[in-house]
Amino acid sequence: MTSPTPTGPATVAGSSCAATFRCGNASVTLHTDDAQTLGEARRVLYSYEEQPAGPATWHIYLTLDPDVVSSAEATTDGRRFDIGPQSYAYQRGPGPSSTFWVPDRGTLLHADHAARTIGVRCATAEAAGLWAPRLVRQAMTGQLLAKGMVYAHAAAFTCRERGILIAGHRGRGKTTTLLAGLHHLGGDYVTNDRLMLHINDAGLHGYPWPMPLRAGIGTLAALPHLRHRVPAGQRALTTDEKWTFPHKIAIEPDYFADLLQRGGMVASQMTPSVMIWPHLDPRRTGVSVERVGSDEVHQTLLDTRMFMHDPTCGTSAHINQWLVPGPADEVTVAHLQRTAAALATLPCYRIHAGADPAALAAAVGALLDAGESR
Numbered sequence: 001m002t003s004p005t006p007t008g009p010a011t012v013a014g015s016s017c018a019a020t021f022r023c024g025n026a027s028v029t030l031h032t033d034d035a036q037t038l039g040e041a042r043r044v045l046y047s048y049e050e051q052p053a054g055p056a057t058w059h060i061y062l063t064l065d066p067d068v069v070s071s072a073e074a075t076t077d078g079r080r081f082d083i084g085p086q087s088y089a090y091q092r093g094p095g096p097s098s099t100f101w102v103p104d105r106g107t108l109l110h111a112d113h114a115a116r117t118i119g120v121r122c123a124t125a126e127a128a129g130l131w132a133p134r135l136v137r138q139a140m141t142g143q144l145l146a147k148g149m150v151y152a153h154a155a156a157f158t159c160r161e162r163g164i165l166i167a168g169h170r171g172r173g174k175t176t177t178l179l180a181g182l183h184h185l186g187g188d189y190v191t192n193d194r195l196m197l198h199i200n201d202a203g204l205h206g207y208p209w210p211m212p213l214r215a216g217i218g219t220l221a222a223l224p225h226l227r228h229r230v231p232a233g234q235r236a237l238t239t240d241e242k243w244t245f246p247h248k249i250a251i252e253p254d255y256f257a258d259l260l261q262r263g264g265m266v267a268s269q270m271t272p273s274v275m276i277w278p279h280l281d282p283r284r285t286g287v288s289v290e291r292v293g294s295d296e297v298h299q300t301l302l303d304t305r306m307f308m309h310d311p312t313c314g315t316s317a318h319i320n321q322w323l324v325p326g327p328a329d330e331v332t333v334a335h336l337q338r339t340a341a342a343l344a345t346l347p348c349y350r351i352h353a354g355a356d357p358a359a360l361a362a363a364v365g366a367l368l369d370a371g372e373s374r
Helices: 035-044 066-070 125-146 174-184 218-223 222-227 239-244 253-257 292-304 329-343 357-374
Strands: 019-024 026-032 050-051 058-064 078-083 086-090 099-104 107-112 117-122 152-158 162-167 186-193 194-200 204-208 213-216 250-251 272-280 288-291 348-353
Touching: 019 035, 019 125, 026 035, 026 078, 035 125, 035 253, 058 125, 066 292, 078 348, 107 125, 117 125, 117 162, 125 194, 125 213, 152 174, 152 204, 152 329, 162 174, 162 357, 174 213, 174 218, 174 357, 194 329, 204 329, 204 357, 218 222, 218 239, 218 250, 222 253, 250 253, 272 357, 288 357, 292 329, 348 357
Parallel strands: 026 058, 058 117, 162 272, 272 348
Antiparallel strands: 019 026, 019 050, 078 086, 086 099, 099 107, 107 117, 152 162, 152 186, 152 194, 194 204, 213 250, 288 348
């Protein structure tokens, strides 16, 4: 089968449209013929270190090609992968070298795992802007998973030189706890929904899986500095209706500074020192905090695969490594076990709270104060 994509830097526009991204000990160089596409990758991948284009473990070559839709390999005959909401990739040639056609994005991808390259032809600039950050992130994540990191369904921020990891299933209040803490306590933003955790001889560290922040309108309406982000069509809803409104609002990395108090920053990593499992119910009028025992922490993290899977409801957060797969499941399980054991040594608290972000933040602040006084 003929590769539908470029295979080296010489086939893509000059070095001004290339950059190397790094996270931990993983690296990806993106080569493209469009400066705007590279800019979109930089915008979304807020937590990755960027360097001038150079040696990297994976290379991605992305070009604009309006004629790609008429390519002989633009076919839906192969195996179908669900790659996102109502979006599918169709695979030809399974193995170390595979071609994928994504019809709704007019995109042809060729992944060569042996050469560690991904070639991409996009019919439109919009598609190129979509794929550039996603493919860099997928190639980066594949490396990180192979090196021992694990996904955690968690938000995180740092405050008073302590790392606060906020973990739980979908809808438990991770984003509300994060935004309330940042607004009332201050600190640095790390991530809203996904954290890559790594335990090694140097300890336990967390790295953001970069993506926009998504918040419910109940959360946004409860925080004065974010009320303007509630769409005009939902501002007249009752408080109860806002908290139950099914759709979330995206805040892009460009605007993360709006979430921070004076002096707060957007961080590229953190060291967890306390874990919080929020259980928010807007109808609740008070706040209560209970310590979670280390045995329960350890078993819960294993049973839920770091809250990525809800045993009662199915998937809680999707893992979609369809192009650059992670390690074999038995390797992942070993990484999970080691990480869960490390997290179980941290103080963990279950916080039951209502719709008052100030009271929620005060409870988090009290936990930090208690930790500092020990």
